[in-house]
Amino acid sequence: MKNQAAVFFRIFLYGILIAPLVLFVLYAFSERWFFPALLPTSWTTNIVTRMLNDSRTTSGLFISIGIAMLVSFLSLVIGFPAARTLGSRVFRGRQIAWLIFFLPTVVPPLAVGMGLNILFLRLGWTGTLFGVILAHLVPTLPYTIFTLSGVFSRYDENYEHQALVLGSSRLRIFFTVTLRLVFPGLVVAALFAFLISWSQYLLTLLIGGGKILTLPMLLFSAVSGGNPTSIAALSLLFVTPPVIIIAASARFLVQHGKTIREQY
Amino acid sequence: MTHIELVELKKTYPGNHQPVLNHLSLEIHSGELVALLGPSGSGKSTILKLITGLENPDDGQILFDGKSILPVAPNKRGAILMFQKAYLFPFLNVEENIGFGLKVQGANPETIRTEVKKMLNLIGLPEVEKRKPSQLSGGEQQRIALARALILQPKSMLLDEPLSSLDTEVRVNLQEAIRRIQQELGITTILVTHDLNEAMGMSDRTALLINGQVAAVDQPMKLFTSPPTQSSARFVGVSTFFKGNLANGVLTTDLGKLSVNTNGHHADSALFAIRPEHIRVQTEPNTNTLQGVVSDCMYRGEYIEYQVEIQSLNVRARVPMPAPVIPHGENIYVYFPPEKLFEVSQK
Incomplete structure:
Protein backbone atom coordinates (compact mmCIF):
# COMPACT_ATOMS: atom_id res chain seq x y z
CA MET A 1 0.00 0.00 0.00
CA LYS A 2 2.71 2.39 1.09
CA ASN A 3 4.83 1.34 -1.86
CA GLN A 4 2.00 2.01 -4.27
CA ALA A 5 1.54 5.49 -2.87
CA ALA A 6 5.24 6.16 -3.29
CA VAL A 7 5.14 4.99 -6.91
CA PHE A 8 2.07 7.11 -7.57
CA PHE A 9 3.72 10.13 -6.01
CA ARG A 10 6.80 9.58 -8.14
CA ILE A 11 4.75 9.41 -11.33
CA PHE A 12 2.89 12.54 -10.29
CA LEU A 13 6.15 14.37 -9.55
CA TYR A 14 7.77 13.36 -12.82
CA GLY A 15 4.48 14.21 -14.56
CA ILE A 16 4.35 17.82 -13.44
CA LEU A 17 8.05 18.24 -14.14
CA ILE A 18 8.14 16.60 -17.54
CA ALA A 19 4.68 17.43 -18.95
CA PRO A 20 5.53 21.07 -19.81
CA LEU A 21 8.76 19.93 -21.45
CA VAL A 22 6.86 17.44 -23.61
CA LEU A 23 4.53 20.23 -24.63
CA PHE A 24 7.51 22.40 -25.61
CA VAL A 25 8.94 19.64 -27.77
CA LEU A 26 5.58 18.99 -29.45
CA TYR A 27 5.00 22.66 -30.20
CA ALA A 28 8.57 23.37 -31.29
CA PHE A 29 8.52 20.68 -33.96
CA SER A 30 4.89 20.98 -35.09
CA GLU A 31 3.91 22.47 -38.44
CA ARG A 32 0.16 21.94 -38.29
CA TRP A 33 -1.63 21.25 -35.03
CA PHE A 34 -5.31 22.13 -34.89
CA PHE A 35 -8.11 21.15 -32.60
CA PRO A 36 -9.19 18.34 -32.07
CA ALA A 37 -6.02 16.50 -33.14
CA LEU A 38 -4.20 14.98 -30.12
CA LEU A 39 -0.80 15.30 -31.77
CA PRO A 40 0.46 17.64 -34.51
CA THR A 41 -0.66 16.48 -37.93
CA SER A 42 2.59 17.43 -39.64
CA TRP A 43 6.10 17.96 -38.28
CA THR A 44 8.96 20.31 -39.15
CA THR A 45 12.39 21.29 -37.85
CA ASN A 46 12.27 24.62 -39.66
CA ILE A 47 11.40 26.74 -36.64
CA VAL A 48 14.19 25.25 -34.51
CA THR A 49 16.84 25.54 -37.22
CA ARG A 50 15.74 29.07 -38.02
CA MET A 51 16.03 29.95 -34.34
CA LEU A 52 19.47 28.38 -34.04
CA ASN A 53 20.62 30.29 -37.10
CA ASP A 54 19.27 33.57 -35.74
CA SER A 55 22.26 35.53 -34.44
CA ARG A 56 20.09 37.26 -31.79
CA THR A 57 19.23 33.92 -30.21
CA THR A 58 22.74 32.49 -30.27
CA SER A 59 24.26 35.65 -28.84
CA GLY A 60 21.49 35.67 -26.22
CA LEU A 61 22.39 32.12 -25.32
CA PHE A 62 26.08 32.92 -24.95
CA ILE A 63 25.45 36.15 -23.04
CA SER A 64 23.14 34.28 -20.65
CA ILE A 65 25.65 31.48 -20.12
CA GLY A 66 28.49 33.97 -19.69
CA ILE A 67 26.61 36.14 -17.21
CA ALA A 68 25.35 33.14 -15.21
CA MET A 69 28.82 31.61 -14.99
CA LEU A 70 30.49 34.84 -13.96
CA VAL A 71 27.76 35.56 -11.44
CA SER A 72 28.00 32.12 -9.87
CA PHE A 73 31.81 32.39 -9.70
CA LEU A 74 31.66 35.85 -8.12
CA SER A 75 28.95 34.67 -5.72
CA LEU A 76 31.28 31.95 -4.51
CA VAL A 77 34.23 34.30 -4.17
CA ILE A 78 32.22 36.88 -2.23
CA GLY A 79 29.99 34.43 -0.39
CA PHE A 80 32.74 32.09 0.80
CA PRO A 81 34.31 34.26 3.52
CA ALA A 82 30.91 35.54 4.65
CA ALA A 83 29.53 32.02 4.86
CA ARG A 84 32.58 30.73 6.70
CA THR A 85 32.32 33.46 9.32
CA LEU A 86 28.55 33.18 9.70
CA GLY A 87 28.63 29.39 9.77
CA SER A 88 31.49 28.70 12.11
CA ARG A 89 31.95 31.72 14.38
CA VAL A 90 29.81 33.16 17.11
CA PHE A 91 30.16 36.91 17.37
CA ARG A 92 28.20 39.94 18.38
CA GLY A 93 25.93 41.21 15.61
CA ARG A 94 25.76 37.84 13.88
CA GLN A 95 21.96 37.99 13.65
CA ILE A 96 22.11 41.43 12.12
CA ALA A 97 24.66 40.26 9.57
CA TRP A 98 22.32 37.41 8.64
CA LEU A 99 19.44 39.83 8.26
CA ILE A 100 21.40 42.13 5.98
CA PHE A 101 22.50 39.26 3.77
CA PHE A 102 18.96 37.95 3.48
CA LEU A 103 17.14 41.24 3.04
CA PRO A 104 17.20 41.05 -0.79
CA THR A 105 15.20 37.82 -0.72
CA VAL A 106 12.50 39.34 1.48
CA VAL A 107 12.15 42.77 -0.12
CA PRO A 108 10.04 42.79 -3.34
CA PRO A 109 12.41 42.37 -6.32
CA LEU A 110 10.92 45.37 -8.07
CA ALA A 111 11.87 47.61 -5.14
CA VAL A 112 15.43 46.26 -5.19
CA GLY A 113 15.57 46.67 -8.95
CA MET A 114 14.32 50.25 -8.96
CA GLY A 115 16.72 51.20 -6.20
CA LEU A 116 19.63 49.64 -8.04
CA ASN A 117 18.51 51.33 -11.24
CA ILE A 118 18.64 54.77 -9.67
CA LEU A 119 22.02 54.07 -8.12
CA PHE A 120 23.50 52.55 -11.29
CA LEU A 121 22.15 55.39 -13.45
CA ARG A 122 24.10 57.79 -11.31
CA LEU A 123 27.23 55.64 -11.58
CA GLY A 124 26.79 55.10 -15.29
CA TRP A 125 26.55 51.31 -14.95
CA THR A 126 23.15 50.88 -16.55
CA GLY A 127 23.13 49.18 -19.93
CA THR A 128 26.49 47.57 -19.23
CA LEU A 129 27.36 43.91 -18.74
CA PHE A 130 29.16 44.86 -15.54
CA GLY A 131 26.02 46.50 -14.14
CA VAL A 132 23.86 43.48 -14.96
CA ILE A 133 26.31 41.07 -13.35
CA LEU A 134 26.49 43.23 -10.24
CA ALA A 135 22.69 43.40 -10.09
CA HIS A 136 22.40 39.62 -10.45
CA LEU A 137 24.66 39.19 -7.43
CA VAL A 138 21.99 40.75 -5.21
CA PRO A 139 19.56 37.81 -5.42
CA THR A 140 22.22 35.08 -5.83
CA LEU A 141 24.43 35.95 -2.84
CA PRO A 142 21.88 35.08 -0.12
CA TYR A 143 21.50 31.60 -1.57
CA THR A 144 25.23 30.99 -1.91
CA ILE A 145 25.85 32.24 1.61
CA PHE A 146 23.02 30.19 3.03
CA THR A 147 24.19 26.99 1.33
CA LEU A 148 27.85 27.44 2.24
CA SER A 149 27.23 28.51 5.83
CA GLY A 150 25.38 25.23 6.29
CA VAL A 151 28.50 23.46 5.08
CA PHE A 152 30.71 25.48 7.41
CA SER A 153 28.53 24.93 10.46
CA ARG A 154 29.51 21.24 10.21
CA TYR A 155 33.08 21.99 9.15
CA ASP A 156 35.91 20.82 11.38
CA GLU A 157 38.84 23.24 11.39
CA ASN A 158 41.11 20.60 12.85
CA TYR A 159 41.72 19.28 9.34
CA GLU A 160 43.35 22.63 8.59
CA HIS A 161 45.24 22.59 11.88
CA GLN A 162 46.53 19.15 11.02
CA ALA A 163 47.73 20.35 7.61
CA LEU A 164 49.33 23.38 9.26
CA VAL A 165 51.43 21.39 11.72
CA LEU A 166 52.38 19.07 8.85
CA GLY A 167 54.07 22.07 7.28
CA SER A 168 51.52 23.53 4.82
CA SER A 169 51.27 27.26 4.34
CA ARG A 170 47.90 28.92 4.85
CA LEU A 171 47.50 29.49 1.11
CA ARG A 172 48.29 25.89 0.30
CA ILE A 173 45.87 24.71 2.99
CA PHE A 174 43.10 26.78 1.43
CA PHE A 175 43.54 25.14 -1.96
CA THR A 176 44.52 21.59 -0.99
CA VAL A 177 42.43 21.07 2.13
CA THR A 178 39.67 23.63 2.67
CA LEU A 179 38.37 23.81 -0.89
CA ARG A 180 38.46 20.06 -1.30
CA LEU A 181 36.57 19.45 1.93
CA VAL A 182 33.78 21.88 1.04
CA PHE A 183 33.82 21.12 -2.70
CA PRO A 184 30.37 19.46 -2.85
CA GLY A 185 28.90 22.48 -1.04
CA LEU A 186 30.61 24.77 -3.53
CA VAL A 187 29.02 22.88 -6.41
CA VAL A 188 25.54 23.20 -4.90
CA ALA A 189 26.03 26.89 -4.17
CA ALA A 190 27.34 27.52 -7.69
CA LEU A 191 24.35 25.69 -9.14
CA PHE A 192 21.94 27.84 -7.15
CA ALA A 193 23.65 31.03 -8.26
CA PHE A 194 23.78 29.89 -11.87
CA LEU A 195 20.08 29.03 -11.98
CA ILE A 196 18.97 32.24 -10.29
CA SER A 197 21.06 34.37 -12.61
CA TRP A 198 19.98 32.27 -15.61
CA SER A 199 16.29 32.91 -15.05
CA GLN A 200 16.67 36.56 -14.04
CA TYR A 201 14.39 38.77 -16.12
CA LEU A 202 13.43 41.79 -14.07
CA LEU A 203 16.91 42.91 -13.00
CA THR A 204 18.35 42.34 -16.48
CA LEU A 205 15.56 44.46 -17.94
CA LEU A 206 15.89 47.28 -15.40
CA ILE A 207 19.67 47.50 -15.33
CA GLY A 208 20.41 46.27 -18.85
CA GLY A 209 17.88 48.73 -20.23
CA GLY A 210 17.25 46.55 -23.29
CA LYS A 211 20.89 46.64 -24.31
CA ILE A 212 21.91 43.38 -22.65
CA LEU A 213 19.79 40.77 -24.39
CA THR A 214 19.80 37.55 -22.41
CA LEU A 215 17.63 34.57 -23.24
CA PRO A 216 14.85 35.51 -20.78
CA MET A 217 14.64 38.92 -22.49
CA LEU A 218 14.22 37.27 -25.89
CA LEU A 219 11.74 34.81 -24.45
CA PHE A 220 9.56 37.58 -23.01
CA SER A 221 9.50 39.46 -26.26
CA ALA A 222 8.60 36.25 -28.08
CA VAL A 223 5.79 35.64 -25.58
CA SER A 224 4.32 39.05 -26.30
CA GLY A 225 4.63 38.19 -30.01
CA GLY A 226 2.22 35.32 -29.42
CA ASN A 227 3.57 32.66 -31.80
CA PRO A 228 3.37 29.42 -29.77
CA THR A 229 5.86 27.58 -31.97
CA SER A 230 8.67 30.10 -31.55
CA ILE A 231 7.83 30.48 -27.85
CA ALA A 232 8.15 26.72 -27.46
CA ALA A 233 11.39 26.60 -29.44
CA LEU A 234 12.94 29.36 -27.33
CA SER A 235 11.68 27.82 -24.10
CA LEU A 236 13.26 24.55 -25.08
CA LEU A 237 16.55 26.32 -25.66
CA PHE A 238 16.11 28.08 -22.32
CA VAL A 239 15.59 24.94 -20.21
CA THR A 240 18.19 22.76 -21.90
CA PRO A 241 21.44 24.11 -20.35
CA PRO A 242 20.18 24.01 -16.72
CA VAL A 243 18.79 20.51 -17.21
CA ILE A 244 22.11 19.33 -18.61
CA ILE A 245 24.06 20.97 -15.79
CA ILE A 246 21.82 19.56 -13.06
CA ALA A 247 21.84 16.10 -14.59
CA ALA A 248 25.63 16.17 -14.83
CA SER A 249 26.12 17.31 -11.24
CA ALA A 250 23.42 15.07 -9.74
CA ARG A 251 25.54 11.94 -10.00
CA PHE A 252 28.55 13.70 -8.55
CA LEU A 253 26.53 15.14 -5.67
CA VAL A 254 25.02 11.78 -4.76
CA GLN A 255 28.48 10.19 -4.67
CA HIS A 256 29.93 13.00 -2.61
CA GLY A 257 26.93 12.97 -0.28
CA LYS A 258 27.96 9.45 0.61
CA THR A 259 31.57 10.32 1.41
CA ILE A 260 30.44 13.31 3.44
CA ARG A 261 28.14 11.12 5.51
CA GLU A 262 30.97 8.67 6.10
CA GLN A 263 33.15 11.50 7.19
CA TYR A 264 30.88 12.72 9.98
CA MET B 1 66.56 15.49 19.81
CA THR B 2 64.72 18.44 21.23
CA HIS B 3 64.66 19.80 24.71
CA ILE B 4 61.43 21.70 25.36
CA GLU B 5 61.07 24.35 28.01
CA LEU B 6 57.83 26.07 28.94
CA VAL B 7 58.54 29.20 30.95
CA GLU B 8 55.90 31.06 32.96
CA LEU B 9 53.22 30.52 30.32
CA LYS B 10 50.10 32.58 30.73
CA LYS B 11 46.96 32.30 28.65
CA THR B 12 43.44 33.61 29.09
CA TYR B 13 40.86 32.95 26.40
CA PRO B 14 38.86 35.96 25.30
CA GLY B 15 35.62 36.30 27.25
CA ASN B 16 36.96 34.33 30.23
CA HIS B 17 38.20 35.86 33.45
CA GLN B 18 39.94 32.76 34.74
CA PRO B 19 43.27 32.12 33.02
CA VAL B 20 43.60 28.65 31.50
CA LEU B 21 47.33 28.69 32.16
CA ASN B 22 48.61 30.62 35.12
CA HIS B 23 52.39 31.07 35.04
CA LEU B 24 52.94 27.47 34.07
CA SER B 25 56.50 26.21 33.80
CA LEU B 26 57.60 22.76 32.75
CA GLU B 27 60.70 21.21 31.26
CA ILE B 28 60.62 18.22 28.92
CA HIS B 29 63.99 16.61 28.38
CA SER B 30 65.23 15.46 25.05
CA GLY B 31 63.73 12.12 24.02
CA GLU B 32 61.44 12.00 27.02
CA LEU B 33 57.73 11.23 27.08
CA VAL B 34 55.93 13.44 29.56
CA ALA B 35 52.25 12.89 30.24
CA LEU B 36 50.08 15.86 31.13
CA LEU B 37 47.38 14.62 33.40
CA GLY B 38 44.57 16.73 34.72
CA PRO B 39 40.84 17.31 34.95
CA SER B 40 39.08 18.85 31.97
CA GLY B 41 39.65 22.57 31.82
CA SER B 42 43.04 22.32 33.46
CA GLY B 43 44.72 23.70 30.35
CA LYS B 44 46.31 20.49 29.06
CA SER B 45 45.24 20.92 25.45
CA THR B 46 46.01 24.63 25.53
CA ILE B 47 49.66 23.85 26.20
CA LEU B 48 49.83 21.75 23.03
CA LYS B 49 48.12 24.49 21.02
CA LEU B 50 50.66 27.00 22.27
CA ILE B 51 53.60 24.76 21.38
CA THR B 52 52.30 24.13 17.86
CA GLY B 53 51.39 27.78 17.41
CA LEU B 54 47.66 27.28 16.90
CA GLU B 55 47.30 29.71 19.81
CA ASN B 56 49.68 32.31 21.19
CA PRO B 57 50.47 32.77 24.88
CA ASP B 58 49.63 36.08 26.56
CA ASP B 59 52.92 35.90 28.36
CA GLY B 60 55.86 33.56 28.86
CA GLN B 61 58.26 31.69 26.64
CA ILE B 62 58.46 28.40 24.81
CA LEU B 63 62.01 27.24 24.11
CA PHE B 64 63.19 24.44 21.83
CA ASP B 65 66.81 23.67 22.73
CA GLY B 66 67.04 27.04 24.43
CA LYS B 67 65.72 29.05 21.49
CA SER B 68 62.33 30.73 21.51
CA ILE B 69 59.92 29.31 18.95
CA LEU B 70 57.25 31.95 19.44
CA PRO B 71 58.40 33.98 16.41
CA VAL B 72 58.38 30.83 14.23
CA ALA B 73 55.30 30.20 12.07
CA PRO B 74 53.22 27.17 13.10
CA ASN B 75 54.05 25.27 9.91
CA LYS B 76 57.81 25.68 10.48
CA ARG B 77 58.05 24.57 14.11
CA GLY B 78 58.47 20.87 13.50
CA ALA B 79 56.07 20.06 16.31
CA ILE B 80 53.48 17.53 15.24
CA LEU B 81 50.03 17.43 16.83
CA MET B 82 47.77 14.40 16.99
CA PHE B 83 44.16 14.74 18.05
CA GLN B 84 41.54 12.43 19.52
CA LYS B 85 40.25 11.92 15.97
CA ALA B 86 42.76 10.93 13.31
CA TYR B 87 41.74 13.72 10.89
CA LEU B 88 42.99 11.83 7.88
CA PHE B 89 42.11 13.81 4.78
CA PRO B 90 39.04 11.99 3.47
CA PHE B 91 39.76 12.85 -0.17
CA LEU B 92 43.23 11.24 -0.08
CA ASN B 93 44.11 7.57 0.22
CA VAL B 94 46.40 6.20 2.91
CA GLU B 95 49.58 6.65 0.87
CA GLU B 96 48.75 10.27 0.00
CA ASN B 97 47.80 10.97 3.60
CA ILE B 98 51.06 9.68 5.00
CA GLY B 99 53.05 11.40 2.28
CA PHE B 100 51.21 14.72 2.77
CA GLY B 101 53.98 16.43 4.72
CA LEU B 102 56.77 15.25 2.40
CA LYS B 103 54.81 16.45 -0.62
CA VAL B 104 54.51 19.87 1.01
CA GLN B 105 58.29 19.88 1.41
CA GLY B 106 58.61 19.11 -2.30
CA ALA B 107 60.06 15.61 -2.05
CA ASN B 108 59.98 13.59 -5.25
CA PRO B 109 57.27 10.92 -5.66
CA GLU B 110 59.76 8.05 -5.59
CA THR B 111 61.20 9.13 -2.22
CA ILE B 112 57.71 9.63 -0.84
CA ARG B 113 56.68 6.13 -1.92
CA THR B 114 59.63 4.43 -0.25
CA GLU B 115 59.29 6.51 2.93
CA VAL B 116 55.55 5.71 3.13
CA LYS B 117 56.37 2.01 2.80
CA LYS B 118 58.86 2.29 5.67
CA MET B 119 56.30 4.06 7.84
CA LEU B 120 53.59 1.49 7.13
CA ASN B 121 55.97 -1.27 8.21
CA LEU B 122 56.91 0.68 11.32
CA ILE B 123 53.29 1.03 12.43
CA GLY B 124 52.51 -2.55 11.49
CA LEU B 125 49.98 -1.89 8.73
CA PRO B 126 51.66 -2.87 5.47
CA GLU B 127 49.69 -2.99 2.21
CA VAL B 128 46.90 -0.54 2.95
CA GLU B 129 48.37 2.22 0.72
CA LYS B 130 45.48 2.46 -1.68
CA ARG B 131 42.66 2.39 0.87
CA LYS B 132 40.56 5.40 1.72
CA PRO B 133 40.47 6.47 5.40
CA SER B 134 36.77 5.58 5.58
CA GLN B 135 37.70 1.94 4.91
CA LEU B 136 39.85 1.76 8.05
CA SER B 137 38.91 1.17 11.68
CA GLY B 138 39.40 3.89 14.30
CA GLY B 139 42.58 2.28 15.60
CA GLU B 140 44.00 1.88 12.09
CA GLN B 141 43.20 5.49 11.32
CA GLN B 142 45.15 6.61 14.38
CA ARG B 143 48.08 4.46 13.30
CA ILE B 144 48.02 6.12 9.88
CA ALA B 145 47.88 9.53 11.58
CA LEU B 146 50.91 8.51 13.62
CA ALA B 147 52.74 7.48 10.45
CA ARG B 148 51.77 10.76 8.77
CA ALA B 149 53.41 12.59 11.69
CA LEU B 150 56.50 10.38 11.99
CA ILE B 151 57.43 10.53 8.31
CA LEU B 152 58.52 14.14 8.88
CA GLN B 153 61.01 13.07 11.56
CA PRO B 154 59.48 15.64 13.89
CA LYS B 155 61.43 17.34 16.64
CA SER B 156 58.57 16.73 18.99
CA MET B 157 55.26 14.98 19.07
CA LEU B 158 52.24 16.39 20.87
CA LEU B 159 49.48 13.90 21.49
CA ASP B 160 46.11 15.30 22.50
CA GLU B 161 44.25 12.29 23.90
CA PRO B 162 44.81 10.39 20.67
CA LEU B 163 43.52 7.13 22.10
CA SER B 164 40.57 8.14 24.22
CA SER B 165 37.91 7.28 21.65
CA LEU B 166 39.20 3.76 21.02
CA ASP B 167 38.13 0.40 22.49
CA THR B 168 40.21 -0.88 25.41
CA GLU B 169 42.05 -3.59 23.50
CA VAL B 170 42.92 -1.37 20.54
CA ARG B 171 43.93 1.39 22.93
CA VAL B 172 46.36 -0.78 24.88
CA ASN B 173 47.86 -2.03 21.60
CA LEU B 174 48.39 1.49 20.36
CA GLN B 175 49.75 2.67 23.71
CA GLU B 176 52.44 0.03 23.39
CA ALA B 177 53.09 0.85 19.74
CA ILE B 178 53.40 4.60 20.35
CA ARG B 179 55.67 4.09 23.34
CA ARG B 180 57.89 1.62 21.44
CA ILE B 181 58.25 3.87 18.39
CA GLN B 182 58.74 6.98 20.51
CA GLN B 183 61.60 5.31 22.38
CA GLU B 184 63.13 3.81 19.22
CA LEU B 185 63.21 7.17 17.47
CA GLY B 186 63.84 9.17 20.64
CA ILE B 187 61.19 11.79 19.89
CA THR B 188 60.48 14.27 22.66
CA THR B 189 56.78 13.72 23.30
CA ILE B 190 54.02 15.30 25.34
CA LEU B 191 50.94 13.18 25.89
CA VAL B 192 47.77 14.83 27.13
CA THR B 193 45.40 12.46 28.85
CA HIS B 194 42.78 12.29 31.57
CA ASP B 195 43.37 8.59 31.99
CA LEU B 196 45.56 7.93 35.03
CA ASN B 197 46.52 4.45 33.86
CA GLU B 198 47.53 5.68 30.43
CA ALA B 199 49.73 8.39 31.94
CA MET B 200 51.30 5.98 34.41
CA GLY B 201 51.88 3.26 31.84
CA MET B 202 53.33 5.33 29.01
CA SER B 203 55.28 8.21 30.45
CA ASP B 204 58.81 8.75 31.72
CA ARG B 205 57.40 11.49 33.89
CA THR B 206 53.87 12.60 34.57
CA ALA B 207 52.90 16.20 35.23
CA LEU B 208 49.71 16.88 37.13
CA LEU B 209 47.95 20.02 35.99
CA ILE B 210 45.50 21.69 38.32
CA ASN B 211 44.08 25.15 37.77
CA GLY B 212 46.51 26.04 35.03
CA GLN B 213 49.59 25.17 37.02
CA VAL B 214 51.83 22.16 37.40
CA ALA B 215 50.75 20.78 40.76
CA ALA B 216 53.29 17.99 40.64
CA VAL B 217 55.70 16.41 38.22
CA ASP B 218 57.59 13.20 38.81
CA GLN B 219 58.14 9.64 37.69
CA PRO B 220 54.77 7.88 37.57
CA MET B 221 55.52 5.53 40.42
CA LYS B 222 56.66 8.31 42.74
CA LEU B 223 53.74 10.50 41.79
CA PHE B 224 51.36 7.64 42.39
CA THR B 225 52.68 6.58 45.79
CA SER B 226 53.73 9.92 47.22
CA PRO B 227 52.10 12.91 45.54
CA PRO B 228 53.44 16.15 47.05
CA THR B 229 50.22 18.11 47.59
CA GLN B 230 46.71 17.37 48.80
CA SER B 231 45.05 18.22 45.49
CA SER B 232 47.50 16.15 43.45
CA ALA B 233 47.03 13.29 45.91
CA ARG B 234 43.28 13.44 45.37
CA PHE B 235 43.80 13.30 41.63
CA VAL B 236 45.82 10.09 41.79
CA GLY B 237 43.16 8.40 43.88
Missing part, protein backbone atom coordinates in the same frame (compact mmCIF):
# COMPACT_ATOMS: atom_id res chain seq x y z
CA VAL B 238 44.09 9.21 47.49
CA SER B 239 41.06 10.06 49.60
CA THR B 240 42.24 9.61 53.20
CA PHE B 241 43.97 12.51 54.90
CA PHE B 242 44.93 13.09 58.54
CA LYS B 243 45.63 16.51 59.91
CA GLY B 244 47.29 17.00 63.25
CA ASN B 245 50.25 17.91 65.39
CA LEU B 246 53.46 16.14 64.49
CA ALA B 247 56.07 15.46 67.12
CA ASN B 248 58.62 12.65 67.60
CA GLY B 249 57.21 10.57 64.78
CA VAL B 250 53.68 10.67 66.18
CA LEU B 251 50.80 12.47 64.53
CA THR B 252 48.18 13.54 67.02
CA THR B 253 44.85 13.96 65.27
CA ASP B 254 41.28 14.56 66.49
CA LEU B 255 40.65 10.85 65.92
CA GLY B 256 43.65 9.54 67.81
CA LYS B 257 47.40 9.10 67.62
CA LEU B 258 49.15 7.58 64.59
CA SER B 259 52.83 6.84 64.33
CA VAL B 260 54.38 7.87 61.05
CA ASN B 261 57.82 7.62 59.44
CA THR B 262 59.46 11.02 59.33
CA ASN B 263 62.93 12.38 59.41
CA GLY B 264 62.14 13.63 62.88
CA HIS B 265 60.78 17.09 62.14
CA HIS B 266 58.05 18.79 64.17
CA ALA B 267 55.02 20.68 62.95
CA ASP B 268 51.96 22.17 64.62
CA SER B 269 49.82 21.38 61.65
CA ALA B 270 50.92 18.53 59.42
CA LEU B 271 48.92 16.71 56.78
CA PHE B 272 49.42 13.01 56.08
CA ALA B 273 47.82 10.82 53.46
CA ILE B 274 47.57 7.14 52.60
CA ARG B 275 46.52 5.24 49.47
CA PRO B 276 43.33 3.15 49.77
CA GLU B 277 45.14 -0.07 48.82
CA HIS B 278 47.58 0.37 51.70
CA ILE B 279 44.87 0.50 54.36
CA ARG B 280 43.90 -2.77 56.09
CA VAL B 281 40.89 -3.73 58.18
CA GLN B 282 40.97 -6.12 61.14
CA THR B 283 38.83 -7.23 64.03
CA GLU B 284 41.35 -6.63 66.81
CA PRO B 285 42.89 -3.29 67.88
CA ASN B 286 46.62 -2.89 67.39
CA THR B 287 49.16 -0.09 67.17
CA ASN B 288 48.18 2.41 64.53
CA THR B 289 44.58 1.24 64.30
CA LEU B 290 41.51 3.39 64.65
CA GLN B 291 38.08 2.08 65.47
CA GLY B 292 35.29 2.62 62.96
CA VAL B 293 31.94 1.42 61.63
CA VAL B 294 31.58 -0.22 58.21
CA SER B 295 29.16 1.81 56.14
CA ASP B 296 29.65 -0.03 52.88
CA CYS B 297 31.39 -3.10 51.58
CA MET B 298 31.63 -3.67 47.86
CA TYR B 299 33.03 -6.62 45.96
CA ARG B 300 35.08 -5.33 42.99
CA GLY B 301 36.56 -8.49 41.53
CA GLU B 302 40.23 -8.30 42.41
CA TYR B 303 39.60 -6.57 45.71
CA ILE B 304 36.95 -5.57 48.21
CA GLU B 305 36.35 -1.93 48.85
CA TYR B 306 35.30 -0.98 52.38
CA GLN B 307 33.90 2.37 53.40
CA VAL B 308 34.54 2.88 57.08
CA GLU B 309 33.36 5.77 59.17
CA ILE B 310 35.86 6.73 61.83
CA GLN B 311 33.85 9.36 63.71
CA SER B 312 33.57 12.17 61.16
CA LEU B 313 36.16 10.74 58.76
CA ASN B 314 35.13 8.47 55.89
CA VAL B 315 37.94 6.08 54.99
CA ARG B 316 38.05 4.05 51.78
CA ALA B 317 40.14 0.88 51.96
CA ARG B 318 40.90 -1.54 49.16
CA VAL B 319 41.84 -4.99 50.36
CA PRO B 320 42.92 -7.59 47.78
CA MET B 321 41.01 -10.85 47.57
CA PRO B 322 40.59 -13.05 49.47
CA ALA B 323 39.08 -10.67 52.02
CA PRO B 324 36.06 -11.08 54.27
CA VAL B 325 32.70 -9.50 53.48
CA ILE B 326 31.87 -7.39 56.52
CA PRO B 327 28.22 -6.47 57.06
CA HIS B 328 27.09 -2.88 57.23
CA GLY B 329 27.20 -1.39 60.75
CA GLU B 330 29.88 -3.74 62.09
CA ASN B 331 32.57 -2.33 64.37
CA ILE B 332 36.09 -2.89 63.03
CA TYR B 333 39.62 -1.60 63.39
CA VAL B 334 41.36 0.11 60.52
CA TYR B 335 45.11 -0.32 60.33
CA PHE B 336 47.32 2.41 58.81
CA PRO B 337 50.87 1.05 58.28
CA PRO B 338 53.28 3.79 59.46
CA GLU B 339 55.62 3.30 56.50
CA LYS B 340 52.74 3.92 54.08
CA LEU B 341 51.61 7.23 55.56
CA PHE B 342 53.24 10.11 53.70
CA GLU B 343 53.21 13.82 54.28
CA VAL B 344 51.62 16.17 51.75
CA SER B 345 51.48 19.93 51.62
CA GLN B 346 48.06 21.44 52.18
CA LYS B 347 47.73 23.00 48.73
